[in-house]
Amino acid sequence: MQKMGIGIIGCGNISTAYLKLAPLFKALEVRAVADINADAAAAQAAAFNVRAETVDGLLAADDIDMVVNLTIPAVHYEVTCKILNAGKHAYSEKPLVLTLDEATSLRALADAKGLRVGSAPDTFLGGAHQRARQAIDENGIGRIIGGTCHVMNHGMEHWHPNPDFFYQPGAGPVLDLGPYYITNLVQLIGPVKSVAAMTAATFSERTIANGPRLGETVSVNTPTNLHALLEFQNGAIVTLGASWDIWAHRHKEMELYGETGSLYIPDPNFFGGDVHQIAPDGADSGLDFADHPFGVENMQDSRGIGRANYRCAGLADMATAIQEGREHRCNLDLAVHVVEVMTAILKAGEARAWVNMTTTCARPDALTPNEARALLA
Numbered sequence: 001m002q003k004m005g006i007g008i009i010g011c012g013n014i015s016t017a018y019l020k021l022a023p024l025f026k027a028l029e030v031r032a033v034a035d036i037n038a039d040a041a042a043a044q045a046a047a048f049n050v051r052a053e054t055v056d057g058l059l060a061a062d063d064i065d066m067v068v069n070l071t072i073p074a075v076h077y078e079v080t081c082k083i084l085n086a087g088k089h090a091y092s093e094k095p096l097v098l099t100l101d102e103a104t105s106l107r108a109l110a111d112a113k114g115l116r117v118g119s120a121p122d123t124f125l126g127g128a129h130q131r132a133r134q135a136i137d138e139n140g141i142g143r144i145i146g147g148t149c150h151v152m153n154h155g156m157e158h159w160h161p162n163p164d165f166f167y168q169p170g171a172g173p174v175l176d177l178g179p180y181y182i183t184n185l186v187q188l189i190g191p192v193k194s195v196a197a198m199t200a201a202t203f204s205e206r207t208i209a210n211g212p213r214l215g216e217t218v219s220v221n222t223p224t225n226l227h228a229l230l231e232f233q234n235g236a237i238v239t240l241g242a243s244w245d246i247w248a249h250r251h252k253e254m255e256l257y258g259e260t261g262s263l264y265i266p267d268p269n270f271f272g273g274d275v276h277q278i279a280p281d282g283a284d285s286g287l288d289f290a291d292h293p294f295g296v297e298n299m300q301d302s303r304g305i306g307r308a309n310y311r312c313a314g315l316a317d318m319a320t321a322i323q324e325g326r327e328h329r330c331n332l333d334l335a336v337h338v339v340e341v342m343t344a345i346l347k348a349g350e351a352r353a354w355v356n357m358t359t360t361c362a363r364p365d366a367l368t369p370n371e372a373r374a375l376l377a
Helices: 014-026 036-047 057-060 073-085 099-115 127-137 171-187 315-323 330-349 369-375
Strands: 006-009 028-034 051-053 066-069 088-093 117-118 144-152 193-201 205-207 217-219 225-231 237-243 255-258 262-263 275-278 285-286
Touching: 006 315, 014 028, 014 036, 014 217, 028 036, 028 057, 028 315, 036 051, 051 057, 057 073, 066 073, 066 315, 073 088, 073 099, 088 315, 099 117, 099 225, 099 330, 117 275, 117 315, 117 330, 127 171, 127 255, 127 262, 127 330, 127 369, 144 171, 144 285, 171 225, 171 237, 171 330, 193 330, 315 369
Parallel strands: 006 028, 006 066, 028 051, 066 088, 088 117, 144 237
Antiparallel strands: 144 255, 193 225, 205 217, 225 237, 255 262, 262 275, 275 285
C-alpha cells in the first residue's frame, strides 16, 4: 500500500485531531498545511513537523494527492471546487456543503475531473456503530420500523471562544451535529424518503461564557430548536430532536426499533460506547465489539471519560479505496444525500410541510474488524 500525500487547508481547532491521528493509518502521510492565516499554518506545521504553504502553493504541490478541507462550512463548496480544479482528490469536514445545488455541482465537477470526493463524518465506522450494523444485517431485531434520535444541549457558547458561526445560516444543530446522526441512520437503515419538521429559535442572542470575549453576545439567525420526522425508504419512521435550547434531558442518543426487538446505540459523534440489543421479553444483551480496533479507547475527553477516537478512518479508507479501485465508505453519494436530508428538515420546518427527497444512496459497506485493522499502520 502506497502512502498518499495529504494536504490540509484550514488550521483551526479540528486540524489538530487530523494531524495527531493521521499517523495511525498506513495509507496517509500529511505533508503540508495551509490557512488564510499564515501564522496558524506555521504553528501547526511546527507542532507536527510538516511544511506550511499558502493555499495556492499547497494546491500546486506535486507531492499532494488529496486535500482535506477543514475551513468553515460557509466556504466548503468554494474550497472543495478549488481542490478539484487543482487536480486533487478532496475530503471535506462535515457538512460537505450547505445546499443541494452545491452538492450536485460538486458531483458534476468531480465526475468531469475523474476525481474522488469524500466527507466526514466517519464516526459511523467506529466499533460501536459497526457492531450495531452487524446486528441489523444479521436480522437480530428484524426489519427496522422506527426509532428516536436526540442531540440536545444548550449550545456552544459555554465552551467555544468564538461561537458566532454556530448561530448563523449554514449552522445550527442540524447542519452542525446532524451529519453524525443522519449519516449513521443511513448506514444502519438506508436512505431517507421524506421528512417533516417544526423549527424555532428560542433565544434571539447568546452570551459567550468563556475566553477573551467573556460576556459578549452573539445574535441568533438560524433555528436552534428542531424536531423532525424522517421516513426511510424501507418504511421506518424515526424522530430526530436537535436543539441547542435545552438545559437538561434524559433521552438516549439513538434507539432503533425492529419487528423483533430494539437496539440502543451510543452517541454517533463518537466511535465507541455501549450497544444493547433488547429482546421481546426485555432481556438486555450487551453487544461486544472488543475485536473491532475502532472501538478501542485511545484518549480521554475533557471530562476524563475514555474515548475511542479514530478520526481520519474515513480519509484512510478513501485513500485505500482509490488505490484498490473500489468505492470509499464516506462517499459523495452518501454525503450529498445527507446534505439533502438536513436542508430538507430546515425547509420543512419553515413551510410546516412534508418534503420528498430527490436523491438517494446505497448504504456504505460495513467495515469489519479485519478491514479496519488493515487500514492501521
